[in-house]
Amino acid sequence: MNLPIVIIGSGFASYQLIKTIRRTNTECDIHVFTCDEGHDYNKPDLSHVFSKQQHPEDLITLSSSDFSEQYNVILHSNTWVESINPEQQSITANGEKYAYDKLVLATGSHTFVPPFHGDGCEDILTLNSLKEFSAIQQKILDAKNILVVGGGLIGTELAMDLATTGKMITLVEPNTHLLANMVPDFISLPLEKACKEKGIIVNLSDCVQAVNKQEQGYRVTTSNGHSYYVDCVISAAGLKPNTQLAIEANLTVNRGVVVDSKLQTSANNIYALGDCAEIEGKVMAYLQPILLSANALAKTLLGTDTALALPNMMVKVKTPNYPVQLAGNTSTDIERWSVDIDTQGLCAKAYDVNNLLTGFVVTNERVKNAFPLFRELNTTN
Incomplete structure (x- = not known):
């Protein structure tokens, strides 16, 4: 009996890999383990759910059951993978052991929440998955004043989307300009102007120091002495790859799970792609490198070793006003x-x-x- 391809994670990288495999091979056994429902949806759409007045179900392009049937996969939804045993080529999930022929880590990433002071830190919201959207939707809808931590790609998109709905938005960014890791200041200045024209308070070269609960909301203080009273705080301070399983399995991990040109980790028959993978020293949480990775890895998993070639790639900042x-x-x-x-x-x-x-x-x-x-x-x- 042939052992299956096992994939941990049900995000864009995982499902793109499955779709690519199935274009060539419709029969090989594929098992997917995911800690959520496993619905197929487009995560970048989360940046605009509030201005579009969308609900979580509106983002689902294919339900988990329909995806499982259409792509002939065995989906283990709401299932936690507890450990990986590279020597035995098995994983343990919900207390049960499952053997694999090839294992793919598509564990994605989570939003980085800086270590602030204060008793309100545990209430800081994040928006990096359909599950998180479901959890915070009503809180965001009820809020009138929102503080967004982080003026990078996601934070800027989210701030402008929320401002479009009429909410008062404060955006706090430690760098001297927005999108600081992507473009120089002379390019981001018009973006900053567009934000201010939407009514967003843009607070640059400053850091949130503390988030404290108030009777009706939160008091946020910054290192430069600013103080804001808001209904909720959203962290968009960057993404951190989900690497804990890899670390515990003694795989090589730097910022992400380190892979070679064929997306293989430091252990035989274990691969990684998407937001959790570190390729050529970089973690590239964009759609194009994930698509290219899925195309190359699908061939490798099906028996034709294929190196990933990364050309120049385009990035689109989804800010309609700029x-x-x-x-x-x-x-x-x-x-x-x-x-x-x-x-x-x-x-x-x-x-x-x-x-x-x-x-x-x-x-x-x-x-x-x-x-x-x-x-x-x-x-x-």
Whole structure:
């Protein structure tokens, strides 16, 4: 009897891998273990659920039972995987042992909540899954004043979405500008302006120090001495890969679960992809690298070893009031910028020491130039 492919996790990476496998092989045994219901949904849509007045069920593209039937998988929903035994090639879940031929870690990530002081920290909300959306939806709907921790990609998108619903939003970011890990300040300044035009209080170069309960809400204080009274606090301070299972199984873990070019971990027949995987020293929690990883890993799992090749990739910032698209390297070792600004928006090209195009950022109406620039970027690199 052939042992199955076992996948831990039911997020985008896991389900994209299954869909890719099934395009080639419809019969091999696949078991999926997930601690939630296992519905198929598009996680990036969570950034806009409040302005669209959506409910959790609106995001589900395929129920867990329908997914299991359509893709011929055995789905172990609401099941906790307790341990991995690489030597015996087995996992233990809910006290039972399951053997595998190949094991895939698609355990995803969780929202990082900084270690603040105060008795209100345990009430800080996060929005990184359908399950979390279900848990916090009513609290967000009832709130009038909300503080968002983190002015990166997710925090900025979420703040603007909530502001669109008429709520008073305060955005606290420790860096000097929004999207600091993605773009230079001159590009994010118009985004900051767009946020303020939506009524968002943008508090830069500052950190939340404490969250304390009040009779009707929370008092949030910052390192620069600001104090805000809000109905709830949402952390969007970044994502941390879920690596605990890998650590306990003595797999090599750095920021994420370290994998080689074939997405294999330090243990034979154990692979990782998606938000939990560290590829070439980076954790890339974006759709395109996950799609490419799923395509390569599906071939490897089915018997054809395939190395992952990562080209330049495009990132879209889903802020309707100030749309932004970028690709390539836009944050480190930039020799010079070529910037063109007009009434239609901004087009900024980044060049390296050899005067080669290394990345670009386009905004507003200029986003229509993204794909021509993307082709140019891939030609020069």
